[in-house]
Amino acid sequence: MKPAVFEYHCPSTLEEALQLLDEYGYDAKIMSGGQSLIPMMNMRLARPKTLIDINHIKELNYIRVTDSDIQIGGLTRHYQLQQSKEIEQICPLITEGVKLIGHDQIRSRGTLGGSVVHADPTAELPVILSTLGATVTLASTEGSRTVTTDEFFMTFLTTTIEMNEMLVSVQIPRPSANTGFAIDEFTLRKGDFAIVLAAASVTLDEQGRVKSAVLGLGGVDGVPVILDEVTAGLIGYIPDRNLIAECCNKIGELVDPEPDIHASGEYRRDLCITYAARVLELAAERAIKQ
Amino acid sequence: MTQNNLKNITVTVNGKEHSLSVEPRMLLSDVLRDELGLTGTHVGCEHGICGACTVMMDERPVRSCLVFGVQADQAKILTVEGLSNADDTLHPLQEAFREKHGLQCGFCTPGFLITACHFLEENPHPSREEIREGISGNLCRCTGYQNIVDAVEMAAEMLSKDKKSETDQCTVQAMQP
Ligand SMILES: Cc1cc2nc3c(=O)[nH]c(=O)nc-3n(C[C@H](O)[C@H](O)[C@H](O)COP(=O)(O)OP(=O)(O)OC[C@H]3O[C@@H](n4cnc5c(N)ncnc54)[C@H](O)[C@@H]3O)c2cc1C
Ligand code: FES
Ligand code: FES
Numbered sequence: 001m002k003p004a005v006f007e008y009h010c011p012s013t014l015e016e017a018l019q020l021l022d023e024y025g026y027d028a029k030i031m032s033g034g035q036s037l038i039p040m041m042n043m044r045l046a047r048p049k050t051l052i053d054i055n056h057i058k059e060l061n062y063i064r065v066t067d068s069d070i071q072i073g074g075l076t077r078h079y080q081l082q083q084s085k086e087i088e089q090i091c092p093l094i095t096e097g098v099k100l101i102g103h104d105q106i107r108s109r110g111t112l113g114g115s116v117v118h119a120d121p122t123a124e125l126p127v128i129l130s131t132l133g134a135t136v137t138l139a140s141t142e143g144s145r146t147v148t149t150d151e152f153f154m155t156f157l158t159t160t161i162e163m164n165e166m167l168v169s170v171q172i173p174r175p176s177a178n179t180g181f182a183i184d185e186f187t188l189r190k191g192d193f194a195i196v197l198a199a200a201s202v203t204l205d206e207q208g209r210v211k212s213a214v215l216g217l218g219g220v221d222g223v224p225v226i227l228d229e230v231t232a233g234l235i236g237y238i239p240d241r242n243l244i245a246e247c248c249n250k251i252g253e254l255v256d257p258e259p260d261i262h263a264s265g266e267y268r269r270d271l272c273i274t275y276a277a278r279v280l281e282l283a284a285e286r287a288i289k290q
Numbered sequence: 291m292t293q294n295n296l297k298n299i300t301v302t303v304n305g306k307e308h309s310l311s312v313e314p315r316m317l318l319s320d321v322l323r324d325e326l327g328l329t330g331t332h333v334g335c336e337h338g339i340c341g342a343c344t345v346m347m348d349e350r351p352v353r354s355c356l357v358f359g360v361q362a363d364q365a366k367i368l369t370v371e372g373l374s375n376a377d378d379t380l381h382p383l384q385e386a387f388r389e390k391h392g393l394q395c396g397f398c399t400p401g402f403l404i405t406a407c408h409f410l411e412e413n414p415h416p417s418r419e420e421i422r423e424g425i426s427g428n429l430c431r432c433t434g435y436q437n438i439v440d441a442v443e444m445a446a447e448m449l450s451k452d453k454k455s456e457t458d459q460c461t462v463q464a465m466q467p
Contacts, residue, residue, distance in 0.1 A: 008297065008314035008360060038356045039337035042317070051314070055361060079350065103427025104408065105341065108350035109357065190426040 074113025131216030180286030304372030321359035341428030392441030
């Protein structure tokens with residue numbers, strides 16, 4: 001099947017793109033990597049009248065590291081994140097997580113901005129950004145605003161982005177020293193979307209006790225879920241397998257995933273407990289090694 | 291089909307430059323097949339799942355069913371037709387697929403060849419497990435995976451033994467005028 005007819009615009013500056021977005025309003029759709037939008041257009045589930053292709057807006061493709069954060073442009077592609085040595089060194093959770101996105105051919109085109117705005121609850125980047133406490137910057141002809149991931153993700157495939165806004169960048173606070181990360185997911189086949197996805201960050205103090213820890217889950221609700229109730233039980237302790245398992249058992253009461261054709265709610269809940277324990281253990285182990 | 295919406299593009303495919311007018315909604319896979327007659331690139335699912343339509347675009351493997359033809363303006367594309375040498379001798383991957391029976395009906399083969407070509411450039415000495423992962427974005431409806439993995443393994447050996455292997459690299463060929 002082929003996409004319906006549309007008018008094609010290919011701006012080369014952000015300003016131009018925002019003006020087009022303003023002009024065409026509800027009729028327009030931004031196209032970034034196209035790896036989620038084009039399949040929908042091919043099946044005519046999406047029929048935008050106007051397509052604003054942002055692939056030539058070079059100012060949206062960058063990775064910048066400052067003393068306090070990592071700033072990534074919305075058009076930065078998955079493979080670029082995967083290949084960035086700087087990111088691997090400072091925040092390996094991104095490197096490891098991006099490798100789990102689809103396949104090489106998808107990572108060639110797919111972008112950070114597209115993945116975040118698409119807001120699939122089983123996608124890796126939304127869960128990673130939530131786990132890392134990232135913020136998202138949105139721009140329109142009226143100006144720009146920066147929101148937390150919590151304020152951004154609303155529900156399945158829905159965010160609080162306005163019709164005339166574009167995602168321009170993501171900011172990730174620079175992880176503190178002695179932090180370990182891990183991410184793992186359960187998929188039916190390599191490269192598929194996750195059934196359940198877990199990411200963790202664990203920071204230890206000088207004595208090897210947990211100073212802070214974050215657990216993020218995907219595939220259990222319409223948005224990435226951060227379970228402070230689970231990680232609170234680790235604070236102040238030297239992390240060990242039994243303690244982590246005990247904390248993760250609480251997850252059973254905290255999440256209530258919907259069943260679908262791939263897995264029942266019960267099964268997903270069990271997967272959450274198993275994968276959460278796995279990533280917390282690995283993150284703690286990596287924090288110790290640092 | 292409305293013709294009033296055409297865009298002019300210039301695209302280099304397998305080293306040859308083409309200037310043409312395309313409707314923006316035309317997928318790169320259709321531009322290659324219907325406009326340029328390069329029917330080696332196959333179309334299976336048209337939503338990014340099967341990998342049959344994989345081509346190289348500016349040195350990266352992409353789904354040509356998930357890129358519009360207009361987006362290939364000024365790009366360099368390599369399709370399966372560009373893999374063999376000018377004198378029609380086969381690329382080591384093609385030889386290995388023949389030797390190891392890596393194709394049955396052959397529908398998925400062009401996508402596998404392009405994917406594997408890029409994969410071996412990035413990872414010239416892969417383990418079998420890495421090969422499996424490297425080709426995981428391509429489906430074979432004849433389920434010939436075992437032999438495909440064998441073929442990629444054999445091609446890796448051939449390419450690393452071949453002193454001229456530099457000239458067999460996909461990107462090098464795609465760049466040739
Ligand atoms: C076979 C296959 C497997 C995949 N597997 C995975 C996987 O395992 N994990 C995963 O996370 N993803 C997966 N994906 C999706 C892929 O990662 C996409 O790249 C991603 O979800 C969307 O990013 P994109 O840049 O392609 O966005 P597009 O498809 O271009 O756009 C997606 C949506 O976001 C909007 N949009 C895009 N950019 C902006 C912006 N800057 N500002 C405002 N709106 C914007 C578009 O209008 C559209 O609504 C898979 C895709 C395929 C085809
Ligand atoms: S036809 Fe493009 S991935 Fe199936
Ligand atoms: S050989 Fe028939 S689809 Fe792969």
